[in-house]
Amino acid sequence: MKPLALIVAGPTASGKSALAIQLAERLRGTVINADAMQVYRELHVLTARPTAAEEARVPHALYGIRAAAEPGNVAWWRRAALTAMQQAHEAGRLPILTGGTGLYFASLTDGLAEIPDPGPEARSEARSLLKEIGPVALHTRLAEVDAETAAHLRPTDSQRIARAWEVWRGTGTGLATWQARTAQPAPWRFAAVLLDPPRAELRAAIAARFGAMLAAGALDEVRALLALGLDPALPAMRAHGVPELAAHLRDELTLDEATRKVELVTGQYTKRQATWFRHHPLASPEHTHTIHARFAEEKKLMERNCPNILAFIESVG
Secondary structure, X not given: OOOEEEEEEOOOOOOHHHHHHHHHHHHOEEEEEOOOOOOEOOOOOOOOOOOHHHHHHOOEEOOOOEOOOOOXXXXXXXXXXXXXXXXXXXXXXXXXXXXXXXXXXXXXXOOOOOOOXXXXXXXXXXXXXXXXXXXXXXXXXXXXXXXXXXXXXXXXXXXXXXXXXXXXXXXXXXXXXXXXXXXXXXXXEEEEEEEOOOHHHHHHXXXXXXHHHHHOOHHHHHHHHHOOOOOOOOHHHHOOOHHHHHHHHOOOOOHHHXXXXXXXXXXXXXXXXXXXXXXXXXXXHHHEEEEOXXXXXXXXXXXXXXXXXXXXXXXXO
């Protein structure tokens, strides 16, 4: 029988990390990061990475392991995650993957098509065009040569548009075509716990969380990131809070205006996350447990919101 891995998913600020840690404590697990922004070492506060105290409670993997100057991608993450999962299994621990990047989970549960490296020239062209004409215009050009891929991308999603352009330029085949080719799921069984809290509850949590980030030094974190002189198109430079606080540091926005923008953008993102998770199964229906509430650290909330969660996981295992 294939080994079991647990997925803890949900939108930003839904309490995934707190739940994953408590489950890891109870199930002898290793928490493995499945969030595209928490892999960057320069972004600790703004990505709400686990604290040193939290990491001391149970083993953690794939947090803060990549420089902001080195863009990660789903293929890289999948390889790293499979290695971390195997290491946890060999240590007699349950791999618990947690994060809000649905595509990362899908790369494990559905598989990921092998896409040839487009090469440095194609990558350089994509980044140059993105900088020169912007994502909307590049999306229009992409639609002319790879309509199938462009149809699945938002015109403002600069990173994915650039990736699609470089794949088409470097391989002569559209990204959607590559992705449609046969891909093998990871050799694991998956059970999933999905947090799907009400919108009002999530909005309040987003506001409280960003206030805590500011108090914890988010402005200094962005200031240090800007001092690196990185390409603004890099994923780490577009993490929620970075562009807005950068604008504040340039005196283009007041702190209140930047805060409102961060809360708005984050709220819009969580809506897209929730929609994705509702329509893309993380495991079979009988192996997915959905909680329509936000999870918090207190034990009483574990007992109130998740009374059957441990029994569910045991039944799957």
